[in-house]
Amino acid sequence: MEQxxxxxxxxxxxxxxxxxxxxxxICSWTMVIVITAVIGYVVAIIKALxxxxxxxxxxxxxxxxxxxxxxxxxxxxxxxxxxINYFLYQFANLTKKGVNGMSQTDLNTGFYNLKIYFVIxxxxxxxxxxxxxxxxxxxxxxxxxx
Amino acid sequence: xxxNQSILELQVDQTASKNLSDATRWAKxxxxxxxxxxxxxxxxxxxxxxxxxxxxxxxxxxxxDLGNLGGVLIAxxxxxxxxxxLLMYFLFKGSILIKKGIETKxxxxxxxxxxxxxxxxxxxxxxxxxxxxxxxxxIF
Numbered sequence: 260m261e262q263x264x265x266x267x268x269x270x271x272x273x274x275x276x277x278x279x280x281x282x283x284x285i286c287s288w289t290m291v292i293v294i295t296a297v298i299g300y301v302v303a304i305i306k307a308l309x310x311x312x313x314x315x316x317x318x319x320x321x322x323x324x325x326x327x328x329x330x331x332x333x334x335x336x337x338x339x340x341x342x343i344n345y346f347l348y349q350f351a352n353l354t355k356k357g358v359n360g361m362s363q364t365d366l367n368t369g370f371y372n373l374k375i376y377f378v379i380x381x382x383x384x385x386x387x388x389x390x391x392x393x394x395x396x397x398x399x400x401x402x403x404x405x
Numbered sequence: 406x407x408x409n410q411s412i413l414e415l416q417v418d419q420t421a422s423k424n425l426s427d428a429t430r431w432a433k434x435x436x437x438x439x440x441x442x443x444x445x446x447x448x449x450x451x452x453x454x455x456x457x458x459x460x461x462x463x464x465x466x467x468x469x470d471l472g473n474l475g476g477v478l479i480a481x482x483x484x485x486x487x488x489x490x491l492l493m494y495f496l497f498k499g500s501i502l503i504k505k506g507i508e509t510k511x512x513x514x515x516x517x518x519x520x521x522x523x524x525x526x527x528x529x530x531x532x533x534x535x536x537x538x539x540x541x542x543x544i545f
Contacts, residue, residue, distance in 0.1 A: 272507065272512060278515065278519055281522070285519070285526050288526040288527050292526065299537050302541060302544065357415065361414075363416065363418065363421075366415055367418070367424060373428045374424045380431075381431045384435060
């Protein structure tokens with residue numbers, strides 16, 4: 260057992276050429292995701308600034324459908340999105356730098372940013388699920404009262 | 406310079422392995438949550454099919470006249486859920502293999518994990534591009 264522990268030193272696992280290739284590809288696609296997200300935020304702001312409200316006449320009743328989103332909610336969404344994508348960008352940038360420049364520090368910082376990216380998304384998913392659960396409970400309680 | 410590079414290879418050192426292990430733990434949670442949410446969404450849509458169609462027919466006049474549109478709607482939702490599940494599968498597989506590779510110090514398992522993570526980010530990127538294009542089209 261001791262022999263196995265000695266054999267399994269901390270530096271057994273290396274970033275070989277295959278791993279480097281995978282990491283480079285991951286970084287490239289991550290950059291694509293970040294750029295796409297930023298363009299998407301610009302599009303969302305443009306859409307929010309030109310709100311359109313379609314009125315559909317249905318059997319004499321006008322049903323109003325809001326096609327444009329509230330500017331406040333759009334900005335809130337963009338701030339959160341930018342925060343998430345900042346860490347994704349940092350991951351891509353630093354990991355690429357680390358792999359190409361053989362810098363262990365940059366590689367480690369890149370992996371740290373990937374961790375933060377997944378942590379933030381997971382926390383937001385937990386919050387969103389909690390809100391959905393509360394909404395369902397509220398609807399259920401409301402239905403029982405009626 | 407090249408000699409230095411060959412001697413000082415990049416390693417998955419203690420800091421990197423800790424960061425990657427933490428990242429994979431959260432990625433695994435995210436993928437499992439994704440699977441569960443997609444399953445619940447499909448069940449919800451199948452169970453509430455008639456209510457959803459009646460709600461849509463209030464907003465879109467003549468919706469009920471379009472024949473078997475409920476079935477088409479369910480099919481679209483199942484396909485969308487399938488795409489998300491495939492995305493989550495790559496993330497799940499990547500997180501499991503990377504963690505296993507770090508724990509067992511297996512280079513092959515670690516590289517396979519990175520390959521799955523790569524597949525996840527490629528698919529995510531393609532979906533992001535498709536989403537952006539559809540968003541841009543909706544402006545005009």
